[in-house]
Amino acid sequence: MRRLTRYVALLAVGGLLLVACEADEPEDVVDPDEVEEPDEVEEPEEEPEEEPEEAEEPDDVPWAGYEGGEDGVLRVAYVYVGPVGDAGWTYSHDQGRQALEEAMGDQVETTYLESVEEGAPAERVFEDLAREGYHLIFGTSFGFMDSMAAVAPDFPETVFEHASGYTKLDNMGNYFGAMEEPRYLSGMAAASVSETGQLGYVAAFPIPEVIRGINAFALGAQEVDPDATVEVVWTSTWFGPEIELEAAESLLDRGVDVLAQHQDTPAPGQAAEERDAHWVGYHSDMSEFAADAWLTAPVWDWTDYYVETAEMVWDGTWEPREVYASMADGMVQLADYGPAVDDDTQAMVDDRAQDIIDGTFAPFTGPLYDQDGELRVEEDVEMTLEELLNMEWFVEGVIGEPGE
Amino acid sequence: MNETVLAMTLAAAVAAGTPLALAAIGELITERAGILNLGVEGMMLLGAVTTFLVSLATGSPWIGMAAGALAGAGLSAAHAFLTITLRANQIVSGLALVIFGTGLSTFLGRPVEGMPLPRESRLPRMNIQLLQDLPLLGRVLFQQDVVVYGTWVIAALTAFYLFRTRPGLSLRAVGESPATADVMGLRVNTIRYVHTLVGGLLGGGAGAYLMLARVPAWSQAATTNGIGFIAIALVVFASWRPWRALLGALIFGLALRANFALQAAGVTFIPAEFLAMTPYLLTILVLIALSFSDLRRRAGAPEALGVPYAREER
Structure with a gap:
């Protein structure tokens, strides 16, 4: 439970930072070149609230940060294990993807791949997406974890987010909910x-x-x-x-x-x-x-998490997290x-x-x-x-x- | 396990065995003509997706079923052309059919992947008056849907056709020795074409039934679950006889269902994974046993099964 509250606190701090950033500059004006700087400068602000040992790790090799697409659009990819029409797990993630598009409008461009087989095929998919220049890649099956972890180190500029697993790397976080x-x-x-x-x-x-x-x-x-x-x-x-x-x-x-x-x-x-x-x-x-x-x-609502994560990547404030969100966070609901x-x-x-x-x-x-x-x-x-x-x-x- | 649970489990086994029986009887008819069609899985998948799309569009399970059966027949026509007219290798062509059918059904079903069929376009249950009140048997056999009864009729008709009619005799002759049949004046290729198509019709129909009565949602990966291959093994298991195919389908149906019935009954000394693989294990065992040629001949395999017929090479 202590760890959980820590994540929640981290989330809250991250959210605050976001709000602060957004208030300064309207979305359209964000200059990709400017965004990379705040990354390291802001980090220390977050730490006083936490035990420093764990939170400091990413500092050694900080994530390089989003440098903006050539057209200033954050490109986000989702990799699903099932079909989006399954009315279940994959569907819930795709609802989150659509909500992200709605929330961030022209700032983001999303795509998804459905029914991706775990193992070698998934690894190829992650590699292709990273190579194609997607800035943020979500993988939503436990079985994708090792594939993502294998690809992530080769693409330090790309952010990987994995649902339902436990691997954390410099550019890979994981998230799940207290169902x-x-x-x-x-x-x-x-x-x-x-x-x-x-x-x-x-x-x-x-x-x-x-x-x-x-x-x-x-x-x-x-x-x-x-x-x-x-x-x-x-x-x-x-x-x-x-x-x-x-x-x-x-x-x-x-x-x-x-x-x-x-x-x-x-x-x-x-x-x-x-x-x-x-x-x-x-x-x-x-x-x-x-x-x-x-x-x-019991249902999932990934909207907040996806919007928040994309905004962090956009702002350059993203850092790898291990999120286990609760009903209070809204990720899991009835x-x-x-x-x-x-x-x-x-x-x-x-x-x-x-x-x-x-x-x-x-x-x-x-x-x-x-x-x-x-x-x-x-x-x-x-x-x-x-x-x-x-x-x-x-x-x-x-x-x-x-x-x- | 008390009596009602037993009855319900058996009833479910009958229903689960029905698509298997349909596909197996279709394959049996094809093989009796000396044509081995390994593409049952592909025909079933294509039949299933066609049925899904057509039922969804028309709201009628019957039109959907007819379309599904025709789709299966269409695929088997390709097999017939390749193996009878062009005398291609039947095993290669059959496997190609599986791959093609899987690919085509994935493509066609893409927009509806994971989507369930509305209740109205599913098959209604049809209880048979009087008989349905029989103890145990009533629940097991006579509270099913019309396709289940139809399958029994098809099995009976096939048995009658094969062993009691002149065209049935011709069919068997073509399967045993096409050269002899040719000399007798039978049109070998026509007979082979017709029975390959009938096999495809039933294979597609099996997929259609699966979609309309068993599988609640279209999913390319999880609709047939290898039943098409079990059907091929079942033909061998039934030594090319329709009634035995029907009985075998029931046994396989029970094996498919036993996993959950036993788990729910609290029988836990057999691992669930083992129970889930039983039908496939049975299939492999049957195929191994029958791979010994004298055993196969004694079981009643058509002599010319899998051999292309060319009059000029007689």
Whole structure:
């Protein structure tokens, strides 16, 4: 949590600097040659608020800074692992890209590549983009991390930003959001609507990120109904509509009456609607695909982060960060409720959401028991970010195996 | 696993096996004429994307399905021309068909990649009166959609056609010994063309069904999942007999579904990854077993399968 607040503070400081810069000079007048200077001069201002050890690293080999395109346009590229029409993860990033275009207008020019295969093909894509002169490149799949890290040192003038990973280089930052917060809230909504107390979870891969989501969902559900259970089925897909549909149906066959999911497709929702069950989506508002089944969903909003990062690069104030943003930052949110969520439930969940935003409640606060009933987290102890990022056990009430 | 869960799992296996059965019966008909078409996966993909686009445009799953089947037939026509008229290598042509079909469907489906099909243009379920009330079997077999029943009819018709009619006999003769059939006065190339096209029609239809009933959204990478190749193995597994292909499709369908059913039932001693690969593992095993030629002959492979026929080289 301390690290988290530090990032938030960094963000805030960065934002302030931005505002300061912008007030001085109207966007159009920015002379590319002038921009590179402030970079080093301003950095020290940020540091007093932080512990200096870590923040100082980039000083040794400072990022060269944006020198402006020949026409004074910041060229931004996005590399997606899925199709932009998936209504899920990639879609949410592309919404962020469009918002960035809207926010910065003529200052930026964006492009995207969709369905890029991880591994060697991705590396080639990053290299090509950097060579073509893109100033800022976002890669939005965990599997792109090593490819980006391999390419980044060869293009010190280019800024690389990687979602959901942990690698930080002189010209490469990473960013992600505390999805467990809205996940917890969606669990509350799910348990309120469920009649059987049997919830189902169509899970992707047994990695900490997914496990964390399942646990948060289960804990939220148990706040409303202490006996609620969450049955988990692994699909080993991020995007596989048919497989996810099959998995969802298998859970519904078992008598589960609310489904949640981790993948990018609305397939579980379509399965739920078919059986008059309910559904918690993920990534973006997918309600149009199964309006009757829809309850809500934990969703991403990358807009602020993308605008802020692009502006930092534009101003030359960018430096590599490790961002883990929360509901308070707005990167993670709860989507609009469907008709099946009654007013009382909405009020209850909204109250809890406010607690989370205010920082008075954290989903992973003890006492927490694992599947065997063993106490894992003592009463009133909050799990650290480190522990959350490495979570490999299921909380009590989750039915399934947290990995093989 | 209690009875309702069992029934629902089996019912899902029947549905999951249906596209497999359709594609396999199509391939079986083609192979009975002595033409090996390895391009089933490509035909299914093209059929699926065509169905998606046409259903979306017209709002009718039936027009979409017809278009998808025709697209599959169109692709198989290319295979027929290459292998029958030009006597190209059937394996190479078939694999080219997979690559071409995949590429073309990616291109055509680009604007709608990841987009789900509206509910109205999906296949409705059609329960069969009286029979649907049977214990267990009613839920498993008679609460399906019309294509599932249609597939059983197609299997029955194919079996009847192959073994009980004169054109069926001619077809088998062409597959066993085209030279002999030619001497008998049968038009070998015409018969081969027609049955390759029928195979393509069913392959495209299998893709169409996948799109309309199983896969909720178009996605080039995740629609067929290699079912086209499983279908080819299934023909061998079924030793070129329609009823066995239908039964085999059910077994493969169950294997496709077992992964999640067992996970949901809390059976965790088998890793999910292992269950997910079972259908493919079965496919490989079948193909290895049948790669021994005497075993293949005993299984009933058409003698002239994969061999181009040229009258002047007789």
